[in-house]
Amino acid sequence: MTNVLRLDGVDRSFGDRRVLRNVSFDVAAGRMTGFVGGNGAGKTTSMRIILGLLAPDAGQVSWRNAPLTRQARRRFGYLPEERGLYPKMSAREQVIYLGRLHGMDAPAARRATDALLDRLGLAERGDDLLETLSLGNQQRAQVAAALVHDPEVLILDEPFSGLDPLAVDTVVAVLRERAATGVPVLFSSHQLDVVERLCDDLVIIADGTIRAAGSREQLRATYTVPRYELVVAADAGWLRDQPEVTLVDLDGARAVFDLAPGADEQPVLHAALARGPVRAFRPVTPSLTEIFREATQ
Amino acid sequence: MSTTQATALVAAREIRVKLRDRTFLISTLFFLLVAAAATVLPPLLSGGPASVAATEATAGKLRAAGLDVRVVPDDRAAEQAVRDGDVDAAVVSGPAVLAMDEAPDDVVSALSTAPPVRLLDPDAVDPVVAFLVPFAFAFVFFVTSQTFGVQIAQSVIEEKQTRVVEILVAAVPVRALLAGKLIAGTLLALGQIILVALAAVVGMRFTDTGGLLDLLTPAIGWFLPFFLFGFVLVAAMWVAAGALVTRLEDIGGVSTPVQLAVMLPFFAVILLNDNPAAMTALSYLPFSAPTAMPLRLFTGDAAGWEPLVSLAVLLVTAGVVLAAGARVYEGSLLRTNGRTSLRTAWRERETLG
Numbered sequence: 001m002t003n004v005l006r007l008d009g010v011d012r013s014f015g016d017r018r019v020l021r022n023v024s025f026d027v028a029a030g031r032m033t034g035f036v037g038g039n040g041a042g043k044t045t046s047m048r049i050i051l052g053l054l055a056p057d058a059g060q061v062s063w064r065n066a067p068l069t070r071q072a073r074r075r076f077g078y079l080p081e082e083r084g085l086y087p088k089m090s091a092r093e094q095v096i097y098l099g100r101l102h103g104m105d106a107p108a109a110r111r112a113t114d115a116l117l118d119r120l121g122l123a124e125r126g127d128d129l130l131e132t133l134s135l136g137n138q139q140r141a142q143v144a145a146a147l148v149h150d151p152e153v154l155i156l157d158e159p160f161s162g163l164d165p166l167a168v169d170t171v172v173a174v175l176r177e178r179a180a181t182g183v184p185v186l187f188s189s190h191q192l193d194v195v196e197r198l199c200d201d202l203v204i205i206a207d208g209t210i211r212a213a214g215s216r217e218q219l220r221a222t223y224t225v226p227r228y229e230l231v232v233a234a235d236a237g238w239l240r241d242q243p244e245v246t247l248v249d250l251d252g253a254r255a256v257f258d259l260a261p262g263a264d265e266q267p268v269l270h271a272a273l274a275r276g277p278v279r280a281f282r283p284v285t286p287s288l289t290e291i292f293r294e295a296t297q
Numbered sequence: 298m299s300t301t302q303a304t305a306l307v308a309a310r311e312i313r314v315k316l317r318d319r320t321f322l323i324s325t326l327f328f329l330l331v332a333a334a335a336t337v338l339p340p341l342l343s344g345g346p347a348s349v350a351a352t353e354a355t356a357g358k359l360r361a362a363g364l365d366v367r368v369v370p371d372d373r374a375a376e377q378a379v380r381d382g383d384v385d386a387a388v389v390s391g392p393a394v395l396a397m398d399e400a401p402d403d404v405v406s407a408l409s410t411a412p413p414v415r416l417l418d419p420d421a422v423d424p425v426v427a428f429l430v431p432f433a434f435a436f437v438f439f440v441t442s443q444t445f446g447v448q449i450a451q452s453v454i455e456e457k458q459t460r461v462v463e464i465l466v467a468a469v470p471v472r473a474l475l476a477g478k479l480i481a482g483t484l485l486a487l488g489q490i491i492l493v494a495l496a497a498v499v500g501m502r503f504t505d506t507g508g509l510l511d512l513l514t515p516a517i518g519w520f521l522p523f524f525l526f527g528f529v530l531v532a533a534m535w536v537a538a539g540a541l542v543t544r545l546e547d548i549g550g551v552s553t554p555v556q557l558a559v560m561l562p563f564f565a566v567i568l569l570n571d572n573p574a575a576m577t578a579l580s581y582l583p584f585s586a587p588t589a590m591p592l593r594l595f596t597g598d599a600a601g602w603e604p605l606v607s608l609a610v611l612l613v614t615a616g617v618v619l620a621a622g623a624r625v626y627e628g629s630l631l632r633t634n635g636r637t638s639l640r641t642a643w644r645e646r647e648t649l650g
Contacts, residue, residue: 051467053631070470074298078467084459088314100306101468103298145464 002064003029005153005184010059012045019045025203025213027184034199035188042208043188044081047157051078074102077151079159083142087131091141095148102149116144135162143171156187160194172198196288206296223291226259231280232272303469307477315485325489332493336500347403350378350387362407431570435588439563442531445486449478449532450539457543471627479532486528516595519604527587530615533622540626541637558584581607583614
């Protein structure tokens with residue numbers, strides 16, 4: 001797999017403030033990579049360095065195993081964090097314009113724009129001046145502006161902020177299509193539930209350092225403690241006295257417990273069945289929020 | 298896509314947006330009307346030949362002088378015609394000339410024998426025209442470079458304020474953005490000037506009697522290249538000023554030096570235009586040359602080689618200021634947090650990939 005965007009040992013300071021320290025991660029082809037971190041963690045700075053809007057103090061960004069050039073970046077699609085397009089131009093006109101700046105000829109830019117606006121549900125308002133559109137529709141136009149030139153790499157800073165749930169679904173579907181064609185997609189978001197639903201890979205950043213990076217399953221496995229949920233017919237309080245079990249939560253017939261490392265969960269199930277019917281017995285995987293909290297602590 | 302193509306796209310967008318801007322269209326139209334009115338109206342208002350009432354005895358002589366003669370039966374009727382406002386003047390026996398409140402020079406001269414006149418400096422310009430023409434040149438350069446300069450700065454700020462600049466810079470070289478803006482602004486300004494000049498020339502062609510047009514044409518011809526380079530000089534400063542701020546409201550804080558660089562020469566040319574030594578100096582100083590040199594050509598004070606030297610000085614200055622403006626633009630374009638100091642913009646240019 002050569003279509004990998006790679007950050008390698010990137011440092012960046014603003015004055016005395018070190019914003020990024022030795023940041024390294026990959027954005028792989030055809031995968032949606034969620035980029036999460038608190039405010040000021042370094043997400044936007046990383047993205048701006050990828051786009052060449054900021055220079056790294058050290059380290060480098062490579063694409064297809066070669067240092068990233070201006071020519072290659074022109075084939076990137078970018079949705080900046082603090083967004084804006086030209087307020088006095090229509091969405092259609094400026095998406096065409098941006099397509100042409102990315103090297104498309106006029107007919108191709110027009111075709112791509114029409115198709116995208118249609119796909120994003122903005123075709124009807126496409127000829128209205130941008131400043132007259134609702135914030136959600138302006139955001140759709142911004143997404144169209146990032147996608148119009150059929151980019152080889154997508155860098156999206158908070159692409160879902162300001163979108164209603166239906167619009168989020170539309171944009172997610174469009175991004176998935178792009179990823180499915182082999183495009184690496186890096187997107188940041190505060191909405192961890194959306195990231196959880198959408199991402200294949202995850203990069204967690206805090207205080208300018210990468211705290212965790214990898215596929216969602218991999219991270220789950222790393223951050224999963226052997227935790228189980230058990231629902232029985234009667235009271236589950238007996239679990240308290242079960243060997244190698246640490247009770248996390250008990251609510252009548254429902255209990256959540258951790259097992260000691262290396263312990264087998266089957267004896268617990270047998271013990272439960274011996275006491276009566278078992279309604280549910282399942283491993284509990286941590287949510288992204290939990291992983292995030294764990295990783296950034 | 299080459300930088301040239303990117304520049305052309307940027308310039309085309311700027312022009313397209315501007316040509317749809319109602320304020321721009323109205324101001325252009327207003328300028329054209331002023332130019333046409335300034336050349337067409339004064340001769341019309343001075344109202345053609347004077348009308349004069351006279352008896353048959355003197356009518357012939359007045360008609361021969363091209364006056365509009367109304368024949369009246371006697372002096373009393375002639376006086377009444379003046380009092381009623383039917384005619385500008387009357388000639389009664391004496392002969393005497395009657396008028397309401399202003400001596401009718403053309404009637405008087407029709408009745409007098411003029412001594413022969415020998416002009417020692419036949420090219421010298423009518424003093425009224427000699428005042429108006431410098432004013433017109435200085436005013437056109439001042440207003441146009443100011444208006445279009447501010448618009449270029451606003452367009453720079455708009456892109457910073459909306460952050461669209463981040464998308465643009467990720468797509469095309471910064472120099473293409475800068476060049477596109479300058480070219481578009483210059484074309485629009487020059488286009489407006491040429492339209493105004495055409496309106497003035499056409500207006501004069503219809504009404505001109507004193508050969509003013511022949512005197513003005515070379516001055517206008519020289520004014521255009523001077524205007525072109527003078528405008529690039531001013532526009533480069535406006536681009537840099539615009540790039541230093543992030544919000545339109547903040548433009549006042551950075552635009553004063555640029556405003557002064559245009560305003561001071563404007564007043565100098567207006568106030569000193571009858572001082573040949575001062576005008577000679579002003580015609581070589583880059584900021585005043587666009588108005589001062591065409592004026593010296595108009596009054597016939599400049600030798601043939603002088604505009605070429607002055608133009609060369611202006612060109613070099615514009616080149617240097619443009620390079621400096623480009624550096625400040627590149628150094629501050631992506632600093633979207635408030636105002637960038639000139640020094641920061643100059644030194645800490647982000648090295649873009």
